[in-house]
Amino acid sequence: MQEFDVLVIGGGASGLRAAISAKRAGASVGLISKVHPLRTNSAIAQGGLNAPLAKDDSPDSFAADTFLAGDELCDRDVVRAFTQEASKEVIWLERMGVPFNRDKEGRLDLRGFGSNSRNRTCYADDRTGYIVLQVLHEQFQREQIPSFEEWFVTSLVIEGGICVGAIALGLRNGKLDSFSARSIILASGGFTRFYLPSTASLGTTGDGQSLAYEAGARLMDMEMIQFHPLVFPKKQGLLITEAALNAGALIVNHKGESITDLKGMPRHKICLSIHHAMQNGGGGVSLDLRPIGKEKLRGYFPQTQELLRTVAGLDITKDLVPIRPLAHRPIGGIETNAAGETSVPGLFAVGECACNGLNGAGRLAGNTLTEAVVFGRRAGETAAKHATAGPKKSFPAAKVAEEEKQLARLFSGESSKDSLAKIHSELGHLMNEKVGLIRSGTGLQEALGQIQSLKDRYSRLRVKNPSRIYNYELTSYLELGSMLTLAEVVVLAAGARTESRGAHQRADFAERDDTNWKSHTLVSLVGGSGQLQKKPVAAG
């Protein structure tokens, strides 16, 4: 058994930041990640980090832009904390070694991005996420924190309503081990892999949210899913940073006509514009990066240039890039407060898997990475404090044996002739069709029924590969389970919100309803099914 004060589950930017700050606050820390930290999705974040560093900028202006992008669903106290701490965090990153782009005076260069009203986005070429991730991993290694890489968490352990740890399967040795901790921080990323196609990676399957949900935590604003407007539509979609639009790229319809000036619009509006252009124009839409110029493309968008060449066979200095809005990342997730605490004592959440009310109904472009480090630091500090306060709950000894039995059941018995990929594919297709950019009551009802039947089919599958060592059939099986659980929650939440706001658009409720819906949706697992609640937006 492993014992720590603070256990972090997930090795991306927010998890690493939380682990570092917990360690520096004096706690003993352990980190579990199902892939190596440098392979996590933080690596694909491109555009940059927002911070009100410019002389003509301020936390208030930053907050105003955040509220606007969030379509008035953001919690004020969280936004205030965030906009006040952003600058400090970004400077910290620079001092730890992030080689941000500089202006002529040698200061951090700030560029325009999305619907930010001022230039406030620090960037490192178009690989900002990856470079920030590397520096965080450097500092993580400096702290000598034990790191359990390629370990898959199979359950959270709850004793008397308190989270006391987790059980995980080591892919390399095939063994289950228990991880006892006083504070457990989930930083496990998004869940949009249940949209096919989407911009998600193979493992972006919402395991953390699913575990938290089953442990009794509430999932907030799950209907809010950010679609990215500029995605080259492969099965694993390749996104192009919106900074390209700010730099002069144009979106054109199949006749070559440029779609109305989309620069500076919030993401969901750009997505809808493109969506309508595709519906009405009767043809595809493309991104024209050529106006940016060869020099600037090479200098500022090297990652974009490389990936579109190797994956799509396109030369962005000559070719148009076919694009479509695709599901990108969740805005909703495990409900937390500004300190990262969930409703389950001992359980924390941060980053993509969490929802603390910062983003409301739409994330301001450039806020995600800043969010990961600001709240990562907070969650780590809070978790460390919590770990040293109060008596320790004991980790029930029998849990691993119980988990072994549960796991064994997945291997025993006759498997139906169905396939994981088929179920996943059908799920992915129905989510894109019925829970896409624009939803409707009837569509969502149908979706619910379809998901239920997929769940039945799933329950009749068994894992055929008997090994426990690098058994990716087993992990795929568990991941599909998470996706089915969360898909249902998303549909329930989408069905509940009878209005259109930000990323959630209803054909049957096309207007924003501030009277009834200036609230968050909450879904919790009660008696085996999802129960809905509403929580008013914090006015603070």
Next chain:
Amino acid sequence: MEITFKVYRKDPEKDGKPGRSNYTLELAEDATVLDALLKIRDESDSTLSFRGCCGRGYCGECMMRVNGSARLACTAKVPDYTKKGPEISLDPLRNVPVIKDLVFDWDAFMWNKIKEVKPWLEPESSPVNGENLASEAEMQDLRKVMSCFYCGMCDEGCTVLPVDFKFLGPAALTKAYRLAFDPRNKDSREQVKIVEKPKGIWDCVHCYEADEHCPRGIEPTKRIVALRDRAFNSGITHEAVARHHASFASSVKESGWLDEGRLAVESEGLTNVKGLMKLLPTAAKALARGKAPIPYMHSKRPDADKIKKIFEKAEQEEK
């Protein structure tokens, strides 16, 4: 299109001996090798182990050999590999410990070596508010080096690793460069010291295979050469290498060209009897065939004084 994949297998839970499994399947025209592997695992053989993560060429995880050449499976388009026939062989990388099937030991191959170079910055603890001021040129170079996504191609192409797996390798040494050349790193000198120990920069043969293999033009060999130059110029050098370099430099400085006899002797060290004895059999044979340049009996080139001036000027500039 119908394609047969011949995939390397190894089962640590059975006899651990390498084998091969063949799978024939129907694939779409735009399928990648990773698509094929996922299909095999889902429809034919769920015991096949392989890694895949981002699926679109940026994370580095799915590196393997496709028809013998190392590359990412998720960007390897199947039609590109079937020009000579509808068969594709898949193997783990060469010269790495294999755990199971296509899953090889990334820790031994890469992550542990990076840990060895002390891969983090020690920030200056100055009371300055705000960011360190820095030039865009320096930051740009660091960003170039940090675009390394640990795909392992440089280590795969390395000449030394097949002969000596303990060599740190181009990927880890490039990481060391990133930290040694970051002007904000208080410990940059320490960084150089770490990699000049055995199995580090002096074990590199600077054959430029790494530069040829790197898909991002990071030029790992040139980074290693830069580390060596820095080590040398700051007086941090492996003893034998220091003797070798000092002797080389001395003879060129004094005569304009290399006195190999002197180099052989001084590299071992004039008082290193054991080392010098080691050279005797070869030296004797060479002498017998008129092939041994007698140390110190070495003529000066015309214009040797001009070469010496260049040395003096360059050495002064370094200061």
Next chain:
Amino acid sequence: MKYAFYPGCVSRGGCPELYPSAVKVAEKLGIELDELKSVGCTGAGVLPQNIADPINARTFAKAEQLGLPIMTICSTCTGVMAQANYRLKEDPIYREKVNKEFLADEGLEYKGTTEVKHLLWVLFEDYGIERLQSLIQRPLKGLKVSPFYGCYLRRPPEAITPTKELNRRKSYLDELISILGAEMADISGKGKCCGFPILSANEENSLAMVAKHTGESKEKGADFMVTPCPLCHLNLDGNQSRAEAQTGKEIDLPILHLPQFVGLALGFDTNEMNLKRHIVSTTDVESKVSMMS
């Protein structure tokens, strides 16, 4: 065909058989050599760039004064010079700095027009293979030969093989073997490192590389290995017995220099090509060759 000839240090030091055989072969082929006598060592990748680049810039300037391209007979010289030349050509500000600080007080200036080519490249790119073929007097039929290029003749790409066409430089030696009538005993290490650069730092690895490449060549049935680099020769030939001692396996593979190989095909005998100078005995090769003419 006239070249500013840069023979390098080793071809008259540790491998004194190389210089005269190269000169004889050039003469037979009708390639005029104007030797650059008052220039310095390239640095061989040992001298740091801040010292080596000015020394090489000076060599280039001297060749430029003669209005001739440079011809080398050593892979290492070629590679080091090509890299230095690439830097000086690509960056006019750097070139200006080097000129001003190091060459100006001698009244020299490098304008960036010099080309550097190894004899092997000269044969294929300037001289012409048909012309070479017409001069072959002793086709080396029945001999099995392994190529060993020497790293610096193949990499880094921007200095050595900057265009698709010049990528062919990676197979010139392979092609030459069949042009001269011999059969190739191909080895996986033909483009890899011989180990010479790490002889001081890590002798064990250096000798292991010698054993690996020569061992493979021997297994493939080669009569000898041919290399365009005298530094490779020093390790593969000079240290072969030490490599044998380290691995406990006999190798006994003669190593020939490129000009010696070409020279034998042009009709020179083994004495004229100074084969007796080598450390690993070449008597087998000598007898096979003498049975040919």
